Amino acid sequence: MISFDNIQQAQARIKPFIHQTPIFSSALLNTWLGHDIFFKAECLQKVGAFKARGGCNAVAALVEQGQKNPALKPRHIVANSSGNHAQAVAWSAQQFNIPATIYMPSNVSKVKAQATKSYGAEIILADQRAEVDAMVEEASKKAGTFWIPPYDDDDVIAGQGTVIAEALTQPVSSDSTNQNNQPHYDAIFAPCGGGGLISGSFIASRQLSPTTQVIGVEPASGNDASRSRQTGTILRLADTPATLADGARTLSISARTFHFIKQLDGFFEVEEAAILYWSQWLAHLLKLRIEPTSAMTMDGVMQWLNIQPATTRKTILVVLSGGNIDQQTSQLIWQQNHLSTLPAEKYS
Amino acid sequence: MISFDNIQQAQARIKPFIHQTPIFSSALLNTWLGHDIFFKAECLQKVGAFKARGGCNAVAALVEQGQKNPALKPRHIVANSSGNHAQAVAWSAQQFNIPATIYMPSNVSKVKAQATKSYGAEIILADQRAEVDAMVEEASKKAGTFWIPPYDDDDVIAGQGTVIAEALTQPVSSDSTNQNNQPHYDAIFAPCGGGGLISGSFIASRQLSPTTQVIGVEPASGNDASRSRQTGTILRLADTPATLADGARTLSISARTFHFIKQLDGFFEVEEAAILYWSQWLAHLLKLRIEPTSAMTMDGVMQWLNIQPATTRKTILVVLSGGNIDQQTSQLIWQQNHLSTLPAEKYS
Numbered sequence: 001m002i003s004f005d006n007i008q009q010a011q012a013r014i015k016p017f018i019h020q021t022p023i024f025s026s027a028l029l030n031t032w033l034g035h036d037i038f039f040k041a042e043c044l045q046k047v048g049a050f051k052a053r054g055g056c057n058a059v060a061a062l063v064e065q066g067q068k069n070p071a072l073k074p075r076h077i078v079a080n081s082s083g084n085h086a087q088a089v090a091w092s093a094q095q096f097n098i099p100a101t102i103y104m105p106s107n108v109s110k111v112k113a114q115a116t117k118s119y120g121a122e123i124i125l126a127d128q129r130a131e132v133d134a135m136v137e138e139a140s141k142k143a144g145t146f147w148i149p150p151y152d153d154d155d156v157i158a159g160q161g162t163v164i165a166e167a168l169t170q171p172v173s174s175d176s177t178n179q180n181n182q183p184h185y186d187a188i189f190a191p192c193g194g195g196g197l198i199s200g201s202f203i204a205s206r207q208l209s210p211t212t213q214v215i216g217v218e219p220a221s222g223n224d225a226s227r228s229r230q231t232g233t234i235l236r237l238a239d240t241p242a243t244l245a246d247g248a249r250t251l252s253i254s255a256r257t258f259h260f261i262k263q264l265d266g267f268f269e270v271e272e273a274a275i276l277y278w279s280q281w282l283a284h285l286l287k288l289r290i291e292p293t294s295a296m297t298m299d300g301v302m303q304w305l306n307i308q309p310a311t312t313r314k315t316i317l318v319v320l321s322g323g324n325i326d327q328q329t330s331q332l333i334w335q336q337n338h339l340s341t342l343p344a345e346k347y348s
Numbered sequence: 349m350i351s352f353d354n355i356q357q358a359q360a361r362i363k364p365f366i367h368q369t370p371i372f373s374s375a376l377l378n379t380w381l382g383h384d385i386f387f388k389a390e391c392l393q394k395v396g397a398f399k400a401r402g403g404c405n406a407v408a409a410l411v412e413q414g415q416k417n418p419a420l421k422p423r424h425i426v427a428n429s430s431g432n433h434a435q436a437v438a439w440s441a442q443q444f445n446i447p448a449t450i451y452m453p454s455n456v457s458k459v460k461a462q463a464t465k466s467y468g469a470e471i472i473l474a475d476q477r478a479e480v481d482a483m484v485e486e487a488s489k490k491a492g493t494f495w496i497p498p499y500d501d502d503d504v505i506a507g508q509g510t511v512i513a514e515a516l517t518q519p520v521s522s523d524s525t526n527q528n529n530q531p532h533y534d535a536i537f538a539p540c541g542g543g544g545l546i547s548g549s550f551i552a553s554r555q556l557s558p559t560t561q562v563i564g565v566e567p568a569s570g571n572d573a574s575r576s577r578q579t580g581t582i583l584r585l586a587d588t589p590a591t592l593a594d595g596a597r598t599l600s601i602s603a604r605t606f607h608f609i610k611q612l613d614g615f616f617e618v619e620e621a622a623i624l625y626w627s628q629w630l631a632h633l634l635k636l637r638i639e640p641t642s643a644m645t646m647d648g649v650m651q652w653l654n655i656q657p658a659t660t661r662k663t664i665l666v667v668l669s670g671g672n673i674d675q676q677t678s679q680l681i682w683q684q685n686h687l688s689t690l691p692a693e694k695y696s
Contacts, residue, residue, distance in 0.1 A: 022370065024392070028466050043635040044372070111632065111687040118376050280675065284459065287391040287637040287671030323635030327628065330682035337675040339459040 001259075004207040006158035007165050007200065010057040013064075014159060017056050017095050021045050021163075023172045023317075026285040032344050035305065035314045038183070040167045043288055043323025047087040047119070050163050050197060050321050051150075055088035056095065057159030058148045063096050074098055075144035080136040082108045083247065084322050085150040090121035092148075101139065103132045109326045151194030152254035161200025163319055164188060168208040183315050185212045187265070187304060189297045190319040192216040192225050193248040195257025197321060202260045213265035217300035219243035220269040225253050229267055234258050244275050244332065247293030247321060268300035275299070277346065280338045282320075289323040292333065302347050349607075352555035354506035355513050355548065358405040361412075362507060365404050365443050369393050369511075371520045371665075374633040380692050383653065383662045386531070388515045391636055391671025395435040395467070398511050398545060398669050399498075403436035404443065405507030406496045411444050422446055423492035428484040430456045431595065432670050433498040438469030440496075449487065451480045457674045499542030500602035509548025511667055512536060516556040531663050533560045535613070535652060537645045538667040540564040540573045541596040543605025545669060550608045561613035565648035567591035568617040573601050577615055582606050592623050592680065595641030595669060616648035623647070625694065628686045630668075637671040640681065650695050 021041045030036055042050040059077060066073030074096075079089040080103040093100035102116050106125040113123055126132045140147035149156065171180040188205055192198045198216045205214045218225050222241030228234045236252040243249060253261055261267075278295040282288070297318050308314060325333070372387045390398040407425060414421030422444075427437040428451040441448035450464050454473040461471055474480045488495035497504065519528040536553055540546045546564045553562045566573050570589030576582045584600040591597060601609060609615075626643040630636070645666050656662060673681070 027394075028463060031466060046375075048635050109687075114690065115376060118379060280678075283637050284673075287396050289631050289635040289637060325632075327682060327685040327687050330628075331679075334675060334678040334682050339457075339675050342462065 002154045002157055002203065004203055006154060007161035007204050010053070010155070010158040011162045011165055013060040014053055014056040014162065017046070017092075018052055019045055020166060020170070023167060023170055024286055024288070025172070029285050029343070032342065033305070035316060036183070037301065037316045037318060038172055038185075039282075039286060040163060040317060040319050041288060042163055043290055043294065043320050045322075047084065047091045047115075048322055048324045049084035049088065049291075050160055050319070051084040051088035052091060053162050054156035054159035054196060055085065055092035055148060057162075058153060058155040059089075059092040059096055059098065061155045062146050063098075073144065074146050076101065076142070077146055077148060078103070078136050078139045079148045079150075080104070080132045081150060082112065084324055086112070086116050087119060087324075089148045090116045090119035094120040103136045103139075105129055105132055109328075111326060112324070151196030151250075152256050154256070157196050157200045157257070159200070160197045161204045163197065164201040164204035165208065167317060168204065185209060185317045186314045187213040187215055188317045188319070189215050189217060189300050189304075191245065191248055191293045191297050191321055192218045192253075192261065192267075193293070194250045195225060195253040195261050197319065198264065199257045199260035201319065202264060215266040215268065215300060215304060216261060216264050217268050217270060217297045219245045219248050219275065219296060220271050222248055222250075223269045224251065225261055226267050226269050228253060228258060229262060229264075244272060244279070244329065245291075245293040245296050246329070247291060248296070266304060268303045270296045270299040276333060276336075277338045277341075279333045281343060284339055288320065289325060290320050291322045291325055292329065294320040294322060302343075306347070350502045350505055350551065352551055354502060355509035355552050358401070358503070358506040359510045359513055361408040362401055362404040362510065365394070366400055367393055368514060368518070371515060371518055372634055372636070373520070377633050377691070380690065381653070383664060384531070385649065385664045385666060386520055386533075387630075387634060388511060388665060388667050389636060390511055391638055391642065391668050393670075395432065395439045395463075396670055396672045397432035397436065397639075398508055398667070399432040399436035400439060401510050402504035402507035402544060403433065403440035403496060405510075406501060406503040407437075407440040407444055407446065409503045410494050411446075421492065422494045424449065424490070425494055425496060426451070426484050426487045427496045427498075428452070428480050429498060430460065432672055434460065434464050435467060435672075437496050438464045438467035442468040451484045451487075453477055453480055457676075459674060460672070499544030499598075500604050502604070505544050505548045505605070507548070508545045509552045511545065512549040512552040513556065515665060516552065533557065533665045534662045535561040535563055536665045536667070537563050537565060537648050537652075539593065539596055539641045539645050539669055540566045540601075540609065540615075541641070542598045543573060543601040543609050545667065546612065547605045547608035549667065550612060563614040563616065563648060563652060564609060564612050565616050565618060565645045567593045567596050567623065567644060568619050570596055570598075571617045572599065573609055574615050574617050576601060576606060577610060577612075592620060592627070592677065593639075593641040593644050594677070595639060596644070614652060616651045618644045618647040624681060624684075625686045625689075627681045629691065632687055636668065637673060638668050639670045639673055640677065642668040642670060650691075654695070
């Protein structure tokens with residue numbers, strides 16, 4: 001069972017490769033809401049997403065294992081993904097000079113495939129997702145070839161946990177705290193797809209700040225994790241959900257991540273309209289490129305604030321998980337004007 | 349005549365109020381181009397633009413003057429602008445608890461007016477630009493009322509010069525330099541509207557790094573500064589140019605800024621298609637919200653690289669001047685897909 005020790009080991013392993021990402025806040029947003037919201041900008045991480053942490057830790061762990069036992073030396077890394085995990089694994093393998101092959105559905109956007117290729121990986125395309133999955137499984141049977149899964153893996157989860165391990169010892173400045181102050185967070189919010197990020201966040205937070213609530217957020221149209229929490233058994237969606245939050249389109253969480261997701265202090269579902277709304281507003285307020293999956297989290301914050309006693313000023317940390325948005329999704333985000341409705345108006 | 353001393357004084361004055369903004373680079377872009385390009389992220393500055401520096405320095409200088417001579421104490425600050433200068437002056441006055449009034453054309457976007465109001469300023473709208481200008485002039489005649497112009501002012505220019513004064517003593521990290529290394533920049537690129545930023549950049553760079561070229565960039569459809577350089581006299585556009593680069597829609601530079609613009613090492617004009625192209629690509633590569641006026645600068649970089657000896661690897665600093673983009677402009681930026689054409693393809 002993964003523990004905080006694994007996250008500390010991951011921190012040491014990946015430190016030479018990844019960015020310590022900044023934490024930002026918006027003076028306007030904090031004035032309007034009457035709370036202090038801090039944003040951990042993993043969109044500024046290598047490959048534009050927290051996924052670089054998990055991928056890097058998994059590859060580094062394989063390299064260590066190979067140093068102890070040459071028969072287990074990784075000579076080829078494979079993964080199947082059309083999202084940030086693809087770029088993360090390609091980039092991670094490149095850091096250790098290990099050849100990588102990424103299997104992708106052939107409808108992947110040119111810009112994502114190109115980025116993955118630029119990190120030195122070979123790309124193999126297949127028409128069907130099932131075909132992609134079968135090919136990576138077949139490839140991983142070869143001696144010296146290792147498959148890095150997107151979330152159902154202890155090393156990957158430990159890597160993702162370094163986001164919060166880093167944030168909880170990171171001084172921040174804001175208009176309402178002193179310069180270079182390490183705040184106590186009342187709650188941490190992160191999006192939930194397969195559950196790697198929220199599981200790692202939970203482990204790190206419980207160790208470093210036990211009274212901080214850890215809260216997951218998911219699109220209502222792909223609410224498998226939320227329903228799994230309600231029913232106590234892992235629910236699997238029949239089809240890829242039609243949500244703008246493409247980082248949360250996973251069909252199900254895993255037993256490994258459900259163990260932690262069950263223990264979360266809260267979990268919120270977000271409608272598509274609110275995902276669009278915060279995709280515009282967070283970009284506008286923070287001047288960052290923020291994936292819909294990350295922007296979604298702010299509606300969870302608003303739902304949570306709505307059930308808190310009104311008199312207390314809360315300090316909140318939001319994980320901006322990534323910033324990779326293709327042109328089609330950008331076009332959808334900016335089609336209509338949501339900036340004409342202020343957050344205080346929308347949630348009054 | 350403004351000198352580097354004024355910029356140093358400005359640095360000391362505005363330090364408690366403004367952000368030291370980070371410098372970013374894109375490993376992919378640098379790999380593709382074979383050069384090292386660094387981006388000074390003034391889009392992450394207070395009010396989302398470098399304009400906070402000039403506004404803050406101008407107001408702080410007035411406050412100092414009032415401390416020496418109570419008859420000149422600023423009791424009311426006014427400005428006329430529908431752009432970043434409006435928010436900058438409102439925010440700057442607020443830092444010193446001085447009431448501010450901003451005169452704006454009535455077609456200003458709700459989100460910009462709201463932000464200006466949130467910084468505590470009173471907003472007065474008028475239908476015509478001429479009316480706005482007349483009102484601010486009338487207001488500024490009152491004793492104790494001071495008008496902060498957007499660029500034709502020594503204190504404003506000195507404030508804008510702190511961007512480069514800061515950047516030229518700021519360590520950066522990149523894939524091809526050591527960690528925390530202060531690079532020597534071969535060239536600095538900044539957009540040119542009224543010329544405040546490029547003038548301040550020129551003064552700071554000549555002092556701190558005399559061999560660094562300082563280069564201005566302007567939309568081809570509003571090329572008054574470029575033509576002024578060519579003819580040797582200040583040209584004034586008859587109408588507001590129809591460019592996406594709204595920070596460069598000024599009708600003319602001033603004698604004060606022309607003095608420095610004349611001395612620049614280069615000046616490039618950029619077509620609208622290239623402004624759109626880099627608005628998408630820089631957002632994608634840097635994960636920052638970058639105004640078209642800032643993105644435009646990259647086409648100037650590409651034009652300049654194109655006339656350099658091909659064998660030398662260049663180190664370049666680009667000022668990302670701001671990140672305030674309304675929904676309508678965002679929609680225009682993301683309407684068509686420019687991410688399918690890689691920079692190396694476009695400029696081959």
